[in-house]
Amino acid sequence: MSINIITPCYDEDENVILDNIKSIKKQISENLINHFCIFDGIDRISEIKNKIVNCNNLHFYKTKFNHADYGDYVRRLGTKLSLKNKIKSVGYLDADNSFEKNHISTVLKVHNETRKK
Numbered sequence: 001m002s003i004n005i006i007t008p009c010y011d012e013d014e015n016v017i018l019d020n021i022k023s024i025k026k027q028i029s030e031n032l033i034n035h036f037c038i039f040d041g042i043d044r045i046s047e048i049k050n051k052i053v054n055c056n057n058l059h060f061y062k063t064k065f066n067h068a069d070y071g072d073y074v075r076r077l078g079t080k081l082s083l084k085n086k087i088k089s090v091g092y093l094d095a096d097n098s099f100e101k102n103h104i105s106t107v108l109k110v111h112n113e114t115r116k117k
Helices: 014-025 045-049 071-085 103-116
Strands: 003-009 033-039 057-061 091-093
Touching: 003 014, 003 071, 014 033, 014 045, 033 045, 033 071, 045 057, 045 103
Parallel strands: 003 033, 003 091, 033 057
Antiparallel strands: none
16 A cells, blocks of 8 residues: 655745655655655745655655645645545645654554454
């Protein structure tokens, strides 16, 4: 099972976005998670990308213009990308938030336990 994590980004501080990305890297097998950082109308991809090491499943996108909807358009775009690629599990993590270590493995464990019932 692959999981896509969608992160809407705009004008957050660079270190805030990097902390977000690092929190995804601390999760279960990096091969299981695809992380999509989608910038809403702002081109900061090279600025952030140059500070990231060994993150093969991190993907960056930028919309043509800002949608001024608090990341809603970007979340929908990430969901559509996931559906198009037949990904069944999608999560959302705003750029100014981060996951605790093993968060995703805990969610998957509960999911697997409850779906058997």
